[in-house]
């Protein structure tokens with residue numbers, strides 16, 4: 001079997017999605033299944049739909065197109081502001097997009113009119129994390145102007161926290177989003193069917209005891225795939241944290257000193273961290289590197305430590321065991337390691353449907369070209 005590869009257990013992903021859909025459903029909140037971390041792979045998208053997500057959402061229109069071409073049947077939302085140059089592709093491919101700029105909405109309106117379609121727009125509001133969003137004081141004007149564009153349907157408002165600055169979703173900022181929704185509807189009538197409160201980092205708030213107010217949607221990716229909440233990276237009760245494993249193969253195995261020999265300057269990726277002298281160690285090299293994943297985001301099996309990495313090599317301390325050449329080692333991944341591995345053309349995917357796994361080739365860049 002080829003490596004490096006991601007082994008993806010679809011039944012665990014479906015379980016995670018179903019548990020979150022059910023728990024949030026009791027709080028009046030629907031789940032948009034976020035597909036960007038797995039590049040819209042139709043097999044995984046299908047599991048999210050089978051688990052009851054209300055729609056699919058991706059930051060890359062290319063991934064949404066991948067799912068459309070595979071005939072995945074769902075409402076699809078582009079969750080990064082469209083680029084002007086992609087307006088025509090966006091209105092052809094996605095039902096709705098998240099927006100913050102009237103210039104972009106204007107282009108979407110023209111592109112939608114050209115093909116006789118209505119494109120949904122959800123306006124994002126800035127509530128403290130300082131990534132995308134309209135300043136709250138400017139929201140009313142943005143709503144008024146969005147409602148005036150032909151072939152554009154205002155779908156609601158939303159926000160995104162804990163991404164750029166780590167701002168925690170809480171009663172205050174979620175309350176502000178609810179109040180903004182109420183204020184907008186007081187002026188314009190019931191124009192905001194969706195109030196999308198955020199991403200996986202909203203789960204503590206959403207599943208706690210606080211009043212969820214007007215918030216009736218979350219966009220979830222990481223929590224479904226990794227079974228963790230992103231604020232403290234703690235496992236979520238009842239979810240699988242091992243649905244996805246990265247497997248790589250040993251290409252060298254030797255006893256080597258624990259410290260380098262010679263004058264030391266910068267390594268390939270900055271200053272190497274070298275431990276104190278522990279005498280000789282059992283060192284193995286895996287055919288896996290920065291081109292394939294984020295080595296800092298890997299958790300090795302018990303008894304194995306990561307000593308360092310470069311573009312193409314991951315160096316392990318294998319403790320008492322010398323790993324034979326050809327041995328495969330499996331790692332759990334954090335979000336950063338996961339998205340790099342999924343996007344690497346060198347990493348294949350082994351999709352496991354219970355008993356019958358089937359291998360999937362790594363993505364070829366041309367598949368995603370526009």
Ligand SMILES: *Cc1c(COP(=O)(O)O)cnc(C)c1O
Pocket residue numbers: 034036059079080160198199200201219220221222223230
């Ligand atoms: C990536 C993304 C999400 C999903 O975030 P997770 O932490 O993976 O749940 C939600 N909303 C937006 C705008 C995103 O870019």
